[in-house]
Amino acid sequence: MEEIIIRRYKKIDRPFVREIAWDTAFIGKPADVFFEDKDILMDFLTQYFTDYEPQSCFIAESNNLVMGYLIGAKGVSLLKDIFQFKIFPKLLIKVIKRGTLFRKKNIIFIFNCFLSFLRREFQMPDFNTAYPAILHINIRANFRNLNAGSRLIAAYLNYLSQEKIPGVHLATMSDEAGEFFRKQGFIPLHKGKRSYFRYILQKDLPLYIYGKKLQ
């Protein structure tokens, strides 16, 4: 196994980040179980980070292969503003042009997200004051447990501390990932549930928020 390098994100990494994000979007497995249109889902999940705040993103590389990433944002409020006013309007036009909303798989998924919304599952306490930064981390399945994840977290936390950010939080639906974050010094802040995959899994998933203070 070649040495694993942790480095800053570069523009050239963008397709690899999107590919890994797609391959792990369904609780660590590929998104094609619930969605059809890779480009749209990846814009939705990763565009803010790669295109508007690339300086807060880090890459784990081995033998010139991107094996994982951490995409972050220093402040959720800026992320929300840019998403709402810049990303979402363009995404809506793209969705209409590509007919994404007319595909059966997507209609079913969006309908189930709407049901989750009606059940108030997206309502959460506000963590943005004490823990303004967020992160998403994903390692390719065959490169897990090699310390790449913990080294990406260390690089990001070091960067946030230098930027004088007081805290960071994240959401995960995986019990196993919770164990990983606890080992990185994160504490559980909130537990909720998500029912929008019930039509595939026949069960609800937990939603955990973890946080870590930095100053």
Ligand SMILES: CC(C)(COP(=O)(O)OP(=O)(O)OC[C@H]1O[C@@H](n2cnc3c(N)ncnc32)[C@H](O)[C@@H]1OP(=O)(O)O)[C@@H](O)C(=O)NCCC(=O)NCCS
């Ligand atoms: C969770 C994830 C980022 C961890 O990265 P990784 O490179 O595999 O983890 P590391 O090798 O750095 O592990 C660090 C420590 O966490 C533990 N750990 C890692 N993954 C774990 C898991 N799934 N269950 C329990 N412990 C785990 C390791 O055993 C290790 O413990 P140690 O320090 O006592 O030896 C990676 O497995 C992943 O991408 N999973 C799928 C997607 C996901 O769940 N993302 C997080 C949600 S945002």
